[in-house]
Amino acid sequence: MAVAELSTSCTKTHSSQLSLSSSSSSRFSHHFRRSFRPLPTTRNPTISCSVASDQVQSPIPVQAEDLKGKSECYGVFCLTYDLQAEEETKSWKKLINIAVSGAAGMISNHLLFKIASGEVFGPNQPVALKLLGSERSIQALEGVAMELEDSLFPLLREVSIGINPYEVFQDAEWALLIGAKPRGPGMERADLLDINGQIFAEQGKALNASASPNVKVIVVGNPCNTNALICMKNAPNIPAKNFHALTRLDENRAKCQLALKAGVFYDQVSNMTIWGNHSTTQVPDFLNARIKGLPVKEVIKDHKWLEEEFTEKVQKRGGVLIKKWGRSSAASTAVSIVDAIRSLITPTPKGDWFSSGVYTNGNPYGIVEDIIFSMPCRSKGDGDYELVKDVIFDDYLLKRIKKSEAELLAEKRCVAHLTGEGIGFCDLPEDTMLPGEM
């Protein structure tokens, strides 16, 4: 394969400056376009750069004003190899922009390489990765970008890094919001909601101002349902339907446990809904789920196990894993983000559905409006989804759903100051926990 050999390094000189040096040599004939483009660190940064190359002189100071709002490659940062198109590239679709926050974190470290490889959006879909970090993580983010370069993914056309969401989210068609502060020892959940809520309020505003108007947003950073609500409320120009909170990992965990109990491979489990919050009140729905096309309750006769052990196992799986690993699920979370995206861009298999935390307005289940609640969805593969109508409820399921609903309403009251709905007041139920907390 023909490649562009490129090495780049940035050093932050002070909080609002970034100095970049790159070396580039083209030993091979290049046939794809590749750029590594650091984004400004503030709204008005100054960037000085030097590029060691036969063609480009250094250093070249670049004024931030010149960079503002530009989405194309800029000057030496582009390091663009505009080469003869291969036959293969003729069948490629238009480049899509994918923004990822918390891009130097553990989940992203798995996810980015899946996206860049073509596993997520397909083998004909070139991608531009726009990576959001912070002053804390900018060095690590450069490391991520370097590893992406060294992976020589043909479909990866651009990588840009930055700490300003208004810049990084420019023209994003997908925003995968992963970065969030983890809950530390002794930290109240209300504090976590406030700290992370502020991050997501800011990012909502930035998406509203900069992203593609039909951007699809998947919020992963916890508490993801309420973070997604905050983000959505701060982005009034983006359709509310486009905001998702990731509950696909919970769905996958539930499928695995049902398969294990039934003694079948997990691909035999379908129609798995997670209702509610990505927390320990989430409801893995064994009433509507199917194993080999049959209702779960017909296959697994131990209904006490379903109501008690199974449900709790799924709710607390994240916590058990943290105890084993010493950190939260990263690889399986990345896989579930891939699943969540693919479920939106490929038609849902006939009769099946998938779970996602989406806006409740207009839902057919009687769930209170104006929250982000995990529900069963189907997609035609166009990035959009419809809620599934043909589901049944019993008293057990309704009671559990109500509990998760009450929890999300309490979380919503807690962040009213971040959604533009008054003063935040926290009266969270005592047992409100993330899956990772036990």
Ligand SMILES: NC(=O)C1=CN([C@@H]2O[C@H](COP(=O)(O)OP(=O)(O)OC[C@H]3O[C@@H](n4cnc5c(N)ncnc54)[C@H](OP(=O)(O)O)[C@@H]3O)[C@@H](O)[C@H]2O)C=CC1
């Ligand atoms: N919905 C789901 O199913 C799951 C959700 N999660 C959640 O995903 C999130 C990311 O997990 P993971 O990648 O493993 O975490 P990491 O700790 O590896 O990375 C998190 C990133 O969040 C960013 N961050 C933003 N604000 C802060 C802050 N105030 N303090 C510290 N870091 C901050 C950091 O990046 P930077 O400095 O660049 O901003 C950091 O790189 C967490 O909130 C986790 O709870 C995890 C598993 C499953």
Ligand SMILES: O=C([O-])CC(=O)C(=O)O
């Ligand atoms: O609580 C966490 O950070 C981990 C988490 O969400 C999960 O494993 O489902």
